[in-house]
Amino acid sequence: MAEISLIAAISSNWVIGNKGKLPWHIEEDLKYFHNKTNGKYVIVGGNTFRNTSRKIWEDKKVLILSNDKKLDLPVFNIQRFDSAYVLREYLNKINEEVFVVGGEQLYKLFLPYAKNIYLTTVFAVVEGDARFPFFDTRKWIRSMNIQGQGKNPKYSFNKFVRNA
Numbered sequence: 001m002a003e004i005s006l007i008a009a010i011s012s013n014w015v016i017g018n019k020g021k022l023p024w025h026i027e028e029d030l031k032y033f034h035n036k037t038n039g040k041y042v043i044v045g046g047n048t049f050r051n052t053s054r055k056i057w058e059d060k061k062v063l064i065l066s067n068d069k070k071l072d073l074p075v076f077n078i079q080r081f082d083s084a085y086v087l088r089e090y091l092n093k094i095n096e097e098v099f100v101v102g103g104e105q106l107y108k109l110f111l112p113y114a115k116n117i118y119l120t121t122v123f124a125v126v127e128g129d130a131r132f133p134f135f136d137t138r139k140w141i142r143s144m145n146i147q148g149q150g151k152n153p154k155y156s157f158n159k160f161v162r163n164a
């Protein structure tokens with residue numbers, strides 16, 4: 001059975017996106033994201049997939065949750081699921097860490113099943129229309145907290161592990 005990990009960057013007011021895009025450009029965080037997920041299974045929602053460059057997905061095993069048949073690309077590393085139930089059945093057969101990479105709907109859907117949350121905290125209040133779902137930090141143990149190099153905005157890399 002897959003170990004589910006959420007990976008996201010969130011602002012101080014829990015924003016993750018605005019009008020389909022990230023509200024910031026943090027090169028170190030993009031590198032961190034790729035280092036964590038390259039070669040791995042990632043689960044992505046239709047909106048996030050449509051709004052990102054195909055290049056991002058080249059080095060990953062991509063599982064898209066979407067009803068959009070146009071996303072059935074003839075590329076070997078991409079599979080589309082139109083049912084969360086069928087996707088979860090598929091995950092039951094995978095024995096490795098699988099990263100849920102957004103967006104808002106997908107984080108909400110998979111938070112109850114997550115063992116780990118890799119959270120880049122961006123120390124800024126930003127406007128946005130997509131948010132990370134609330135999770136009670138008392139029920140999770142923060143096992144990593146590393147300050148990022150950038151200053152404007154400042155950010156830190158965190159890992160939360162579910163306190164079962």
Ligand SMILES: NC(=O)c1ccc[n+]([C@@H]2O[C@H](COP(=O)([O-])OP(=O)(O)OC[C@H]3O[C@@H](n4cnc5c(N)ncnc54)[C@H](OP(=O)(O)O)[C@@H]3O)[C@@H](O)[C@H]2O)c1
Pocket residue numbers: 007008009010015016017018019020021022044045046047048049065066067068081082083084101102103104105106107109130
């Ligand atoms: N800060 C971060 O780390 C981060 C990471 C990723 C994304 N984001 C941001 O998040 C925002 C997008 O979030 P979002 O909530 O709009 O979109 P999303 O979660 O990426 O995708 C939602 C889509 O997933 C599909 N879907 C969801 N539940 C489904 C189900 N049960 N069965 C079948 N399909 C299902 C549908 O796709 P179809 O409409 O195709 O059927 C739905 O429209 C953007 O602003 C993006 O920049 C931020």
